[in-house]
Amino acid sequence: MSSLNLNFEKTALVIIDLQNGVVQFSDGQEIVEKTVPLVDLFREKGSLIAFVNVEFLDGKDRLEPLTDQPAAQGGAQMPANWADFAPELNVGAGDYKVTKRQWGAFFGTDLDLQLRRRGIDTIVLCGIATNIGVESTAREAFQFGYNQIFLTDAMKTFTAEQHEATCNYIFPKIGKVRTVQQFLAEAAANG
Template identity: 60%
Template sequence: MNTSLNINFRKTALVLIDLQKGIVPADRSGKVVPNARELVDAFKGNDGFISFVNVVFHDGTDALKTETDAPQQASGKQPPDWAEFVPEIGVTENDYTVTKRQWGAFFGTDLDLQLRRRGIDTIVLCGIATNICVESTAREAFQLGYQQIFITDAMAAFSEEQHESTLRFIFPGIGKSRTAEEFLTQVRC
């Protein structure tokens, strides 16, 4: 059921979620950043639009706080470089970056506006964590009408079970899933 992809780089954006110094260590496989970098190179080589997304909390009071059954992740004082993109993905000062203050990359940012102004109707999505910020962004994108391609080995969660649950139960209903190699092979055809 893995149909080929017909990618028009002028209408497709790569959206990378939270590949930043304070979050990337959660990728125990070590594959997310190298696979994401291959995608960055492919998009840059085809003049594609890339959105590098990070999460930053000003002083912790801007983080969402609700009562939950699960322990809340710390969002207060972080190390000074916590929100910096990892250098391996090659973000430059000319690249488009989005800073979010919650899970999803669309809510409270200008991401949708910037994509629509460029005529983009498809996003290629990857990052950390699969079941939290990537999935939240994917759900928002689906509701906004974007076509989506999820790069499964360029994303990770805090457990394999969390990662696989989103890949198995959520993503098939809102887009297409590919590995980085499958995506890159199919767009070169």
């Protein structure tokens, strides 16, 4: 396993869909808890954190292609706080927030623009769901040329099999795979 050679001036934390509705639906509280120390570290370093959520205006803006496994019907009314970030993340008014309307955090948002304007060349990814929002964002980031670090124990999806498939076969081909503890240890070693 090669060193991460972290430069926090050029590294951003991108947190995918750690919002009330997704965390509750996926029983993902432990993912929020693993992400809190990352948020603290990136704040301490003065590095960019992109808090990404998914939200729909009226349901008509949802992607609904013909599939063999359709998602829940569009237009369903979500609870009022469904898209609010998990409170433990302490997302404030001055934080950078990205609202997406599909799986990946780059398509249709200003995420790439904001990263490039800050000279960021590396993103650290975590969140829910490993093989949907996180993997879609990772594939987009790869095509944009970003270096990526995947904190796989700060991710979750519907089944262990789906999570492991993405972590074992996709992520190692487009970035570096670590646990939160490994990442924090390497960050501490870099000063």
